Amino acid sequence: MPAIVLDSDKIQDSVKRIMEYGGTGVLKCVQCGACSAVCPGVKAGFPVLCRLLIKKLLEGQFEELVEETSTWGCQACNRCTEVCPQGVRPQEVVFAYRRYQASELAFSSSATTSQMNLYGTGHAVFTEAGPLREKVGLPAKAPTSAYDEKAQKEIQTLLDNSPMGELGLF
Amino acid sequence: MEKYGLYLGCNIPFKAPDIEQSFRKVFPALGIEVTDLPGAGCCPAWGTAPSFDLTTWCAVSGRNITIAEDLDVPIMTGCNSCFGVLSEAKHFIEADASRKKAVNEKLGLINRQFKGTSDIYHISHVLYEKVGLDKIKESLKYDLSGLKVAVQPGCHILWPSDVYHVKEKNSFFPTQLKELVEALGASAPHYSRLEACCGMGGMRSTDVEKSLELFKTKLLSIKEEIDPDCIVTTCSSCFLQFDMSQKTLKERGEIDFEIPVFYYTQLLALAMGFDPANVAALCVTPRDAIIAEIQSEARKVREQEPLMTLAPSIDR
Numbered sequence: 366m367p368a369i370v371l372d373s374d375k376i377q378d379s380v381k382r383i384m385e386y387g388g389t390g391v392l393k394c395v396q397c398g399a400c401s402a403v404c405p406g407v408k409a410g411f412p413v414l415c416r417l418l419i420k421k422l423l424e425g426q427f428e429e430l431v432e433e434t435s436t437w438g439c440q441a442c443n444r445c446t447e448v449c450p451q452g453v454r455p456q457e458v459v460f461a462y463r464r465y466q467a468s469e470l471a472f473s474s475s476a477t478t479s480q481m482n483l484y485g486t487g488h489a490v491f492t493e494a495g496p497l498r499e500k501v502g503l504p505a506k507a508p509t510s511a512y513d514e515k516a517q518k519e520i521q522t523l524l525d526n527s528p529m530g531e532l533g534l535f
Numbered sequence: 536m537e538k539y540g541l542y543l544g545c546n547i548p549f550k551a552p553d554i555e556q557s558f559r560k561v562f563p564a565l566g567i568e569v570t571d572l573p574g575a576g577c578c579p580a581w582g583t584a585p586s587f588d589l590t591t592w593c594a595v596s597g598r599n600i601t602i603a604e605d606l607d608v609p610i611m612t613g614c615n616s617c618f619g620v621l622s623e624a625k626h627f628i629e630a631d632a633s634r635k636k637a638v639n640e641k642l643g644l645i646n647r648q649f650k651g652t653s654d655i656y657h658i659s660h661v662l663y664e665k666v667g668l669d670k671i672k673e674s675l676k677y678d679l680s681g682l683k684v685a686v687q688p689g690c691h692i693l694w695p696s697d698v699y700h701v702k703e704k705n706s707f708f709p710t711q712l713k714e715l716v717e718a719l720g721a722s723a724p725h726y727s728r729l730e731a732c733c734g735m736g737g738m739r740s741t742d743v744e745k746s747l748e749l750f751k752t753k754l755l756s757i758k759e760e761i762d763p764d765c766i767v768t769t770c771s772s773c774f775l776q777f778d779m780s781q782k783t784l785k786e787r788g789e790i791d792f793e794i795p796v797f798y799y800t801q802l803l804a805l806a807m808g809f810d811p812a813n814v815a816a817l818c819v820t821p822r823d824a825i826i827a828e829i830q831s832e833a834r835k836v837r838e839q840e841p842l843m844t845l846a847p848s849i850d851r
Binding site: 386387405406408409410411434437438439440441442443444446447454456460463464467468472473475476479480483486487488489490491492494497498500501502503507508509510511513515516517518519520522523524526527528529532 | 543545546548549550552553555556559571572573574575576577579580581582583584585586587588589590591594595598616619641642644645647690691693694695696697706707731732734736737738740741742745746748749812813814816817
């Protein structure tokens with residue numbers, strides 16, 4: 366019995382959806398593996414990145430991979446984009462798949478904090494750093510959205526009017 | 536006199552403000568005017584909007600870029616991730632007319648419009664291309680001859696090179712940071728994993744053990760191959776990983792050494808004679824001894840304080 370059954374409808378659906386999410390180069394892939402050879406994520410033990418992720422998507426395994434955590438090990442370093450001889454921009458495929466996973470809320474709970482921080486302060490990483498800043502001779506408040514209500518409202522408006530706003534995270 | 540908008544990001548102003556202070560000290564002294572980008576927020580980080588929706592990413596990045604456009608200045612940032620995220624967002628907006636239209640519809644909700652008039656630079660690009668090695672050499676109060684440095688350029692400053700204005704001849708054998716370090720008098724020998732990832736970023740949030748393993752491989756390569764006096768980076772994320780994680784590995788008995796870590800402009804600021812209490816005050820891995828060595832009498836090549844061609848951007 367084969368491990369997977371190739372189904373042309375599923376393959377076409379998978380390709381269409383990954384392209385809609387931003388992985389527009391996916392069909393140029395010839396599975397050479399140059400991307401995975403330079404990928405720090407693959408090196409660290411996240412196997413379903415770059416070549417293998419693209420292979421699975423081109424086999425039509427779109428929904429089956431939704432719980433795959435390798436994609437979240439991508440460092441967004443773009444070594445893959447640099448070396449790809451076909452112009453696939455593999456990182457865009459990885460991020461496109463992440464966007465599908467995110468739309469299904471299939472990401473770690475620790476990632477939720479960053480989204481909340483971004484919505485609340487305009488910064489994904491935020492800690493009250495007043496004393497640290499004053500220690501090095503800077504004003505306690507950085508000149509950023511963190512202390513600027515108008516800026517925060519602008520960022521919130523952008524997020525509210527986006528697919529992120531529809532997920533009920535904020 | 537060139538003027539740049541200083542895009543701070545998150546880690547530098549909130550976790551390593553001494554790096555921010557080093558920017559505010561060295562650039563005016565080197566003839567580059569630094570202006571703030573009021574209300575700028577997160578770039579947004581790879582794990583946020585870029586992982587959810589491409590147009591939302593471009594809109595949030597686009598908002599930051601419009602702040603610089605309104606001031607008619609290019610952007611410079613010291614965070615590699617911010618540099619990568621903003622540069623790529625700008626590329627995606629400009630490469631696709633329908634994307635640009637969608638982004639500007641979003642930005643219209645907050646009365647902003649992306650025009651594309653502000654280019655994006657990394658602070659090390661500004662130092663290397665705009666200031667130049669000669670001017671850096673002329674600005675020094677202390678000569679760092681004899682010090683050996685392991686350089687860590689980080690990932691997002693190198694790739695994807697097709698969207699960046701300043702490029703290395705070979706991004707897998709980067710030399711700009713090496714040259715910037717050598718301009719201070721120090722040596723920066725090659726080591727085999729020079730371009731390797733430090734393991735910070737999304738990987739660390741997803742699986743800290745995998746991140747530490749990658750970090751340890753790189754750190755051991757540095758120690759065994761060149762045994763440097765310090766590690767110097769132009770990435771704030773790499774800085775945090777090298778500074779925090781050596782302690783973790785040491786406590787676990789996985790390494791028996793610690794190598795001091797600096798962001799490049801911290802080392803530059805020290806060599807220019809600025810007070811370490813401002814420009815290199817916050818770290819986990821100890822660096823007092825090397826700071827004392829850098830600013831020792833024997834290394835002094837000039838008596839006067841750095842020439843201030845411009846007033847510091849913040850003088851409070």
